[in-house]
Amino acid sequence: MFFKNYRAVIFVGAVILAALSLFSYGLKYDAGQSLLQRLAMGAAAPVQKLVTLCVESVENAWTRYVRLVGLEEENRKLRGAIGELEAQLTLYRQGYLEAQRLQALLSMEEREPYRFLAARVIGREQAALSKTLWIDKGQAHGLKPGMPVMALPGLIGRLTNVSWHSARVQLLIDEGSSVDVLVERTRQQGMLRGAGSRGCVVRYISKIQDVREGDVILTSGLSNIFPKGLLVGKVVHTDRADAGMFLNIRVAPFADFTSLEEVLVLAGEKKDPFRERKAAR
Amino acid sequence: MMYYVLLPFLAVLLVVAQSKLAEILFSGLVTLELSLIVVIYAGFRLDLWKGAALSFVVGLAMDCLSGSVLGLFTLLYVFIFLFAWVVSSHIDSERLYLIAGFSLICSLAESLVLVLLYQWVFAFDMVDKILTVLVPQTLLVSVLSACFFYAMRTVERLLTYE
Numbered sequence: 001m002f003f004k005n006y007r008a009v010i011f012v013g014a015v016i017l018a019a020l021s022l023f024s025y026g027l028k029y030d031a032g033q034s035l036l037q038r039l040a041m042g043a044a045a046p047v048q049k050l051v052t053l054c055v056e057s058v059e060n061a062w063t064r065y066v067r068l069v070g071l072e073e074e075n076r077k078l079r080g081a082i083g084e085l086e087a088q089l090t091l092y093r094q095g096y097l098e099a100q101r102l103q104a105l106l107s108m109e110e111r112e113p114y115r116f117l118a119a120r121v122i123g124r125e126q127a128a129l130s131k132t133l134w135i136d137k138g139q140a141h142g143l144k145p146g147m148p149v150m151a152l153p154g155l156i157g158r159l160t161n162v163s164w165h166s167a168r169v170q171l172l173i174d175e176g177s178s179v180d181v182l183v184e185r186t187r188q189q190g191m192l193r194g195a196g197s198r199g200c201v202v203r204y205i206s207k208i209q210d211v212r213e214g215d216v217i218l219t220s221g222l223s224n225i226f227p228k229g230l231l232v233g234k235v236v237h238t239d240r241a242d243a244g245m246f247l248n249i250r251v252a253p254f255a256d257f258t259s260l261e262e263v264l265v266l267a268g269e270k271k272d273p274f275r276e277r278k279a280a281r
Numbered sequence: 282m283m284y285y286v287l288l289p290f291l292a293v294l295l296v297v298a299q300s301k302l303a304e305i306l307f308s309g310l311v312t313l314e315l316s317l318i319v320v321i322y323a324g325f326r327l328d329l330w331k332g333a334a335l336s337f338v339v340g341l342a343m344d345c346l347s348g349s350v351l352g353l354f355t356l357l358y359v360f361i362f363l364f365a366w367v368v369s370s371h372i373d374s375e376r377l378y379l380i381a382g383f384s385l386i387c388s389l390a391e392s393l394v395l396v397l398l399y400q401w402v403f404a405f406d407m408v409d410k411i412l413t414v415l416v417p418q419t420l421l422v423s424v425l426s427a428c429f430f431y432a433m434r435t436v437e438r439l440l441t442y443e
Contacts, residue, residue, distance in 0.1 A: 008329055011329070011330065011333065012333060015333045015337055015359055016356075016359055016363075018337070018355075019337065019340070019352055019356040019359045020352070020356060021352070022341070022352030022355050022356070023350065023351070023352030023355065023356045025351060025352065026344070026350040026351030026353065027350055027352075027402065034351055036345055037344075037345040037351065039345075040293060040341070040342055040346055041345065041346065043289070043290065044293045044296070044342075044345075044346050047290075047297045048301075051294075051297050051298055051301050052301070055305060059305075
């Protein structure tokens with residue numbers, strides 16, 4: 001009866017007593033080697049391992065995630081850098097190609113005894129009846145209508161319209177173009193006319209003359225527009241079957257008109273100091 | 282019966298988990314005393330038998346695994362449980378700010394006892410750790426106990442509805 005009425009108090013007292021006993025034992029004898037501690041540590045070891053494993057898994061996953069986020073950011077930056085570098089590379093490549101073209105033009109300028117003016121092609125007109133180019137130099141730079149225009153390795157046309165800061169070049173393949181030419185091998189003279197997409201044709205060379213495929217065509221210098229000896233093209237086809245008196249000669253110009261970016265305008269002959277001194281005397 | 286069988290294992294799990302959490306979150310600078318919160322919760326929610334057993338076992342697990350003097354946390358937790366159990370009839374556990382305040386008092390008392398005991402018995406000066414370790418620890422316990430009570434109340438309601 002007594003225990004039934006005061007069992008709560010007895011239980012609490014027992015618990016406190018047990019705790020106090022443990023504490024007093026711990027204070028007096030405990031050196032970390034008690035049975036209770038060993039049991040608790042034995043039970044805790046697998047739990048500790050499990051918890052550590054879980055924590056490490058989460059940590060590893062988190063670290064991987066953070067690293068992935070970092071990689072994504074790095075990847076984005078690298079892609080940006082690659083884009084910039086590619087743009088730069090394209091720019092440098094353009095510059096390199098332009099330098100090569102200009103060097104080739106310069107070599108021609110040094111080789112030929114003429115005064116050239118370099119110009120950049122700023123437009124093209126490749127209509128059915130008109131094959132022309134626009135260049136970025138004009139009257140302000142000393143250009144005049146009729147001046148021959150060259151690109152490697154030879155003549156490509158002449159100036160027809162010249163404004164203040166631009167000019168139009170009538171190409172050799174323009175239907176309205178005509179140039180006095182001669183065959184390099186036989187020195188036979190003729191008239192080169194534009195034929196559009198078919199290139200050019202040479203007229204007024206008699207059928208009895210010897211003109212073969214592969215013969216080089218040069219300017220004859222007769223018209224006083226084009227100096228003598230400029231490369232024009234190569235004979236690609238001759239035909240004697242027509243009823244007329246003249247050969248039908250097709251010529252392919254040396255220059256590729258579709259890829260012209262810079263041209264040289266032949267502005268006159270180079271000044272020869274020796275000749276000038278002689279004339280002065 | 283199952284409660285008393287599982288209690289030691291759960292107590293060990295709790296102590297191990299709280300030390301690991303403290304290590305992860307605070308690099309071991311502050312002790313995350315979830316066990317104290319559980320003991321206070323037991324004082325408010327469990328009957329005397331289960332609560333006393335829980336506080337005794339959890340305190341014992343703390344003693345054995347934290348490397349303190351054997352019986353120190355056992356005694357402290359038993360007293361805190363009894364204090365909470367007595368107070369629970371006067372405080373509404375639904376009011377979380379009261380729970381937070383009560384937990385703060387319990388944690389402060391525990392810290393004070395620890396400091397004094399180590400000072401007197403082992404001549405181990407812990408005064409310099411009061412501001413840097415013990416005060417943040419008590420504040421943490423205070424905040425977490427309110428969260429714990431709220432979470433447990435939600436769980437209890439969910440279980441009741443089911």
